[in-house]
Amino acid sequence: MALIEGIRVQNFRALKDITIGRLSNLQNREALTPFTVVIGKNGSGKSTLFDAFGFISDCLNSGVENACDSKQRGGYDRLRTMETTDPIGFEIYYREGPQDRPITYELWISLDKSGRPFVESEILKQRRKGQKHGRPYPFLRLNKGIGKVWKGEEALEADNTTEDAASESVELTDLRQLGIATLGTLKEHPRIKRFRDFLKGWYLSYFYPDAARSLPTAGPQRHLNMHGDNIGNVVQFMEREHKSRFEGILKNIALRIPGIKKIDTHETEDKRVLLRFNDGAFNDPFYAQQMSDGTLKLFAYMLLMEDPNPPPFICIEEPENGLYHKLLDSIAKEFRSHATGARNTPQIFVTTHQPYFVDALEPKEVWILEKQDDGCSKIMRASDISLVKNLADEGLPLGGLWYSDYMDAR
Numbered sequence: 234m235a236l237i238e239g240i241r242v243q244n245f246r247a248l249k250d251i252t253i254g255r256l257s258n259l260q261n262r263e264a265l266t267p268f269t270v271v272i273g274k275n276g277s278g279k280s281t282l283f284d285a286f287g288f289i290s291d292c293l294n295s296g297v298e299n300a301c302d303s304k305q306r307g308g309y310d311r312l313r314t315m316e317t318t319d320p321i322g323f324e325i326y327y328r329e330g331p332q333d334r335p336i337t338y339e340l341w342i343s344l345d346k347s348g349r350p351f352v353e354s355e356i357l358k359q360r361r362k363g364q365k366h367g368r369p370y371p372f373l374r375l376n377k378g379i380g381k382v383w384k385g386e387e388a389l390e391a392d393n394t395t396e397d398a399a400s401e402s403v404e405l406t407d408l409r410q411l412g413i414a415t416l417g418t419l420k421e422h423p424r425i426k427r428f429r430d431f432l433k434g435w436y437l438s439y440f441y442p443d444a445a446r447s448l449p450t451a452g453p454q455r456h457l458n459m460h461g462d463n464i465g466n467v468v469q470f471m472e473r474e475h476k477s478r479f480e481g482i483l484k485n486i487a488l489r490i491p492g493i494k495k496i497d498t499h500e501t502e503d504k505r506v507l508l509r510f511n512d513g514a515f516n517d518p519f520y521a522q523q524m525s526d527g528t529l530k531l532f533a534y535m536l537l538m539e540d541p542n543p544p545p546f547i548c549i550e551e552p553e554n555g556l557y558h559k560l561l562d563s564i565a566k567e568f569r570s571h572a573t574g575a576r577n578t579p580q581i582f583v584t585t586h587q588p589y590f591v592d593a594l595e596p597k598e599v600w601i602l603e604k605q606d607d608g609c610s611k612i613m614r615a616s617d618i619s620l621v622k623n624l625a626d627e628g629l630p631l632g633g634l635w636y637s638d639y640m641d642a643r
């Protein structure tokens with residue numbers, strides 16, 4: 234399974250410089266767990282970290298200028314940490330599989346003379362085959378769109394030019410697009426292609442119940458989209474292709490929400506798909522339009538988790554909103570049971586405010602964000618706070634420790 238072992242974010246709003254997990258130059262740190270949860274007070278930077286993933290994804294899909302200027306972000310100047318002139322930067326330390334050599338991707342985004350954001354530099358690097366230690370070498374190195382790329386599966390930058398025959402000079406025509414977006418479409422760069430595909434596959438959940446109440450055109454669809462407005466189409470797909478898996482979801486839902494006996498779809502005459510919920514008490518079903526927010530949300534998460542081909546990386550912000558507090562512990566466990574690190578399972582990243590959700594977690598899965606006096610946020614792993622770790626080892630639930638103010642990242 235692909236795993237982001239660590240990420241560093243620099244000069245992105247309140248995240249002036251934070252690192253979670255392991256990086257190529259921070260090898261003594263423990264890698265991120267397949268299930269990672271970030272907690273923190275209001276204004277501590279949770280949504281900012283969630284949006285850092287969204288921003289990287291948007292940079293790949295629509296270019297850095299559009300990513301900066303999207304409605305909720307309001308342009309580069311608002312995105313860059315106040316009072317700094319340094320560029321916005323990200324470093325992703327990632328492993329395609331447990332046996333694969335990790336890859337580091339570095340991305341820096343600056344403003345050009347006319348005030349437009351552009352890709353200042355991009356690097357993809359890896360250790361040489363057979364090397365367990367030492368520094369990684371680039372197989373993509375771009376500075377202001379000009380640089381070199383190394384073809385195939387093994388070639389890396391060499392210390393002398395005669396060995397460096399596998400390199401090729403590149404010059405990009407559009408500095409608003411990521412180099413990996415362009416080069417990742419070429420057959421001769423399989424490593425870049427796989428990394429780009431991995432980024433393309435990230436799923437950021439912006440689910441809202443009203444989206445699930447819309448009436449999409451009928452037709453099965455494999456994956457739930459970000460807002461969840463194709464939920465009926467996904468149910469059609471599951472009913473057709475994965476009947477027993479879908480029945481498992483229904484059983485699971487029935488355990489958690491009283492009175493949900495059956496969920497199915499109905500196609501209207503004008504070929505729209507209606508999602509029907511039968512509660513056993515009445516003969517006629519309810520439609521999604523009549524169902525409660527929490528039911529729709531829980532159902533959407535279940536569908537997302539039971540996707541036979543799940544996204545490699547799933548980010549969910551505050552999944553607790555709208556859910557009954559006694560469900561939170563089991564939702565957290567459900568997420569964890571899917572983010573196991575096994576092949577074809579997702580890595581799941583969640584932000585939350587809810588101690589009941591955190592109660593189900595282990596200290597190394599939890600990160601605490603805290604705003605410092607200088608206005609910038611600091612992040613700390615709960616397992617690095619020895620008192621918290623000791624108390625958790627003795628069986629005290631983490632959410633309770635958080636509630637009682639034991640989790641202080643300062």
Ligand SMILES: Nc1ncnc2c1ncn2[C@@H]1O[C@H](COP(=O)(O)OP(=O)(O)OP(=O)(O)O)[C@@H](O)[C@H]1O
Nearest residue numbers: 246247274275276277278279280281311313314315
């Ligand atoms: N350009 C910037 N430079 C420095 N700080 C910024 C910048 N833009 C926003 N901030 C600060 O970042 C803070 C973090 O906001 P964020 O929305 O990430 O917090 P949060 O943890 O999600 O809070 P909540 O729990 O209320 O949702 C904001 O309150 C704001 O003070």
Ligand SMILES: [Mg+2]
Nearest residue numbers: 276279280281
């Ligand atoms: Mg927030």
